Amino acid sequence: xxxxxxxxxxxxxxxxxxxxxxxxxxxxxxxxxxxxxxxxxxxxxxxxxxxxxxxxxxxxxxxxxxxxxxxxxxxxxxxxxxxxxxxxxxxxxxxxxxxxxxxxxxxxxxxxxxxxxxxxxxxxxxxxxxxxxxxxxxxxxxxxxxxxxxxxxxxxxxxxxxxxxxxxxxxxxxxxxxxxxxxxxxxxxxxxxxxxxxxxxxxxxxxxxxxxxxxx
Amino acid sequence: xxxxxxxxxxxxxxxxxxxxxxxxxxxxxxxxxxxxxxxxxxxxxxxxxxxxxxxxxxxxxxxxxxxxxxxxxxxxxxxxxxxxxxxxxxxxxxxxxxxxxxxxxxxxxxxxxxxxxxxxxxxxxxxxxxxxxxxxxxxxxxxxxxxxxxxxxxxxxxxxxxxxxxxxxxxxxxxxxxxxxxxxxxxxxxxxxxxxxxxxxxxxxxxxxxxxxxxxxxxxxxxxxxxxxxxxxxxxxxxxxxxxxxxxxxxxxxxxxxxxxxxxxxxxxxxxxxxxxxxxxxxxxxxxxxxxxxxxxxxxxxxxxxxxxxxxxxxxxxxxxxxxxxxxxxxxxxxxxxxxxxxxxxxxxxxxxxxxxxxxxxxxxxxxxxxxxxxxxxxxxxxxxxxxxxxxxxxxxxxxxxxxxxxxxxxxxxxxxxxxxxxxxxxxxxxxxxxxxxxxxxxxxxxxxxxxxxxxxxxxxxxxxxxxxxxxxxxxxxxxxxxxxxxxxxxxxxxxxxxxxxxxxxxxxxxxxxxxxxxxxxxxxxxxxxxxxxxxxxxxxxxxxxxxxxxxxxxxxxxxxxxxxxxxxxxxxxxxxxxxxxxxxxxxxxxxxxxxxxxxxxxxxxxxxxxxx
Numbered sequence: 001x002x003x004x005x006x007x008x009x010x011x012x013x014x015x016x017x018x019x020x021x022x023x024x025x026x027x028x029x030x031x032x033x034x035x036x037x038x039x040x041x042x043x044x045x046x047x048x049x050x051x052x053x054x055x056x057x058x059x060x061x062x063x064x065x066x067x068x069x070x071x072x073x074x075x076x077x078x079x080x081x082x083x084x085x086x087x088x089x090x091x092x093x094x095x096x097x098x099x100x101x102x103x104x105x106x107x108x109x110x111x112x113x114x115x116x117x118x119x120x121x122x123x124x125x126x127x128x129x130x131x132x133x134x135x136x137x138x139x140x141x142x143x144x145x146x147x148x149x150x151x152x153x154x155x156x157x158x159x160x161x162x163x164x165x166x167x168x169x170x171x172x173x174x175x176x177x178x179x180x181x182x183x184x185x186x187x188x189x190x191x192x193x194x195x196x197x198x199x200x201x202x203x204x205x206x207x208x209x210x211x212x213x214x215x216x
Numbered sequence: 217x218x219x220x221x222x223x224x225x226x227x228x229x230x231x232x233x234x235x236x237x238x239x240x241x242x243x244x245x246x247x248x249x250x251x252x253x254x255x256x257x258x259x260x261x262x263x264x265x266x267x268x269x270x271x272x273x274x275x276x277x278x279x280x281x282x283x284x285x286x287x288x289x290x291x292x293x294x295x296x297x298x299x300x301x302x303x304x305x306x307x308x309x310x311x312x313x314x315x316x317x318x319x320x321x322x323x324x325x326x327x328x329x330x331x332x333x334x335x336x337x338x339x340x341x342x343x344x345x346x347x348x349x350x351x352x353x354x355x356x357x358x359x360x361x362x363x364x365x366x367x368x369x370x371x372x373x374x375x376x377x378x379x380x381x382x383x384x385x386x387x388x389x390x391x392x393x394x395x396x397x398x399x400x401x402x403x404x405x406x407x408x409x410x411x412x413x414x415x416x417x418x419x420x421x422x423x424x425x426x427x428x429x430x431x432x433x434x435x436x437x438x439x440x441x442x443x444x445x446x447x448x449x450x451x452x453x454x455x456x457x458x459x460x461x462x463x464x465x466x467x468x469x470x471x472x473x474x475x476x477x478x479x480x481x482x483x484x485x486x487x488x489x490x491x492x493x494x495x496x497x498x499x500x501x502x503x504x505x506x507x508x509x510x511x512x513x514x515x516x517x518x519x520x521x522x523x524x525x526x527x528x529x530x531x532x533x534x535x536x537x538x539x540x541x542x543x544x545x546x547x548x549x550x551x552x553x554x555x556x557x558x559x560x561x562x563x564x565x566x567x568x569x570x571x572x573x574x575x576x577x578x579x580x581x582x583x584x585x586x587x588x589x590x591x592x593x594x595x596x597x598x599x600x601x602x603x604x605x606x607x608x609x610x611x612x613x614x615x616x617x618x619x620x621x622x623x624x625x626x627x628x629x630x631x632x633x634x635x636x637x638x639x640x641x642x643x644x645x646x647x648x649x650x651x652x653x654x655x656x657x658x659x660x661x662x663x664x665x666x667x668x669x670x671x672x673x674x675x676x677x678x679x680x681x682x683x684x685x686x687x688x689x690x691x692x693x694x695x696x697x698x699x700x701x702x703x704x705x706x707x708x709x710x711x712x713x714x715x716x717x718x719x720x721x722x723x724x725x726x727x728x729x730x731x732x733x734x735x736x737x738x739x740x741x742x743x744x745x746x747x748x749x750x751x752x753x754x755x756x757x758x759x760x761x762x763x764x765x766x767x768x769x770x771x772x773x774x775x776x777x778x779x780x781x782x783x784x785x786x787x788x789x790x791x792x793x794x795x796x797x798x799x800x801x802x803x804x805x806x807x808x809x810x811x812x813x814x815x816x817x818x819x820x821x822x823x824x825x826x827x828x829x
Contacts, residue, residue: 009282009306010280010282031280031281147271147272148272151269151272151273152272170273171273198237198269199237201269202233202262202266205269206261206262
């Protein structure tokens, strides 16, 4: 059965996190880390993306929690806006940290210096306690993960503008109105751009052998 | 093609993709496939790609996501009409089953409007066997519907487990065990004292319910499903996709129908030809498949399929693929429920098969009547449905397969005609042989030939007259070898078949004549003459019988008649001369004698002329 914190909505968890409840932050992490990391990976340049791949999950989680420390500055207006905000913060933190690590020519596995910059909090995180369990069967899960990986590869082939509008609408969950307001464009323009970008993605998907195989 | 002119195919495909991007679902696919059948493969490919991309952008884990006032906790089920989550209604602190409809549903304005209208109707329903709907809504392009959490398991999962056991072991308590130990049920922690820590629907049953025989138990559940359907139909709503996966059975044995009105359009599903569709079509009525008609009668059919599955280890129509399943639904009667067992009650079987009549007008007109008839059965009263017999099934088969039946009948008739022609020819051959032998005085050979003819004549396709005639021939032949008793027995067999068989009547006369019983002979000749008054031979025979009795005048009259009918018959002429001579008359006096015997002048002249005077 769900725990108390799992039954809290994002607003309550964000508020609790702002007040220093580390478990609330863990639950927020559990809910959003997969999607946020996916968004961040898609936004990083290829070099940083490769470096991020080499990081252990613990380091990633710490980067994430470091970003969540900035919650004080966030005003909740909806789940979409929260993911959008968090993904940008996490992206910046990861970018900074990865640059820092590699500037020091440290081994990717040497997490020590990262700790020094991030672990202002002594919260002990229990990743495996809070990561929600998968309901889908192992086979379905692998298939779905592979489809996601294949589609992400295709997204990276698109131009940054095409990729970004798809990320914002499909992964961050922003409405066309929200995207338009962030970009200073009209809703109609954003909607048209999304359709064009998505058609390009479909065209790539049609040519993708990997995707065809996975579907069959 | 003129350079610069857009290819019409490309325009069509682009407009299809545009519709998909606007949230078009299977309905759009079906619409385009019907309109442009040659492009079906391309449309299906685009549709598949769209689905794959949609899948790639959805999270497996919606836990923690808020939709409306509901906070999603975890997934508890997945089906064709969306994914069901355990969710918390935050304002009331109540757990609900939150169904999130498939992506694209909300963008299809027609579907959304229909969904809203129907949700409003269903939300007003108040029936113990229909899931209470708390609310519905749409947020961020996601349509959802909040329903009561049902402490039970879907009927199809129960049946899957039940069918792993021999039918003889099926029982209400086994069903309860299946529910209470299934992971889908135990994970929600319902089972503690029957309440668990989730508040949900709870209707208790009389404890004796669990000790019923399995058939009564299953039919009680079906009767309640029928009652729920009847309630919905009275309120103007059809379910549209009634099947075991849309029926939950609570751990207290109460069936609850879910997903009312969510799947109306078969064509949209058909376009995908998916495994999900196969699961749905196995419960669809013939008119639903062929004409997309959903009506109370079509739901009676779906209920019938569900009942069949609850009572049998088999599914009545489902095959390996959609086409074969459709073929079975449209043309085949399912195997009888009683199978090899005589224990299965015929009335219960009759109820199920009345629900599964191919023509809607032959089914129960309403679900309420199904309920009534099941209750009749449960109370040992006569049921309205008629037991299913072999003849009834054959007639139904003929009605459904008229052309095949006509062809088969024609073929059979042709075969029969062919056989008849062949047999008739052989039979005639034997008769001709028999007659030939008889005429030649070879009576034993004649008997053999006639016997052979008679064997063929035992086939009922030959006329009675022919058989009677051969039997008479046998009588003649046996008479020829002096076996008068055998002869008479054959003649009598001939007369049993044909009371007016002249040959037999005269034949018996002949036997009596030969045996010296002239009066009996005359009596039988009389019968023959009445039936065949123009046959000179019969008058001649009777004349002889009279003559032997000394009845000369009668004899003379018969000979006279015989010679009138056959003037060239020298035997008769001779016989008349002998007769007159035997009467001791002088030639000159013949006329006077004849006059004395009562012959009139014309007759006297005629006789005298005939005998040469």
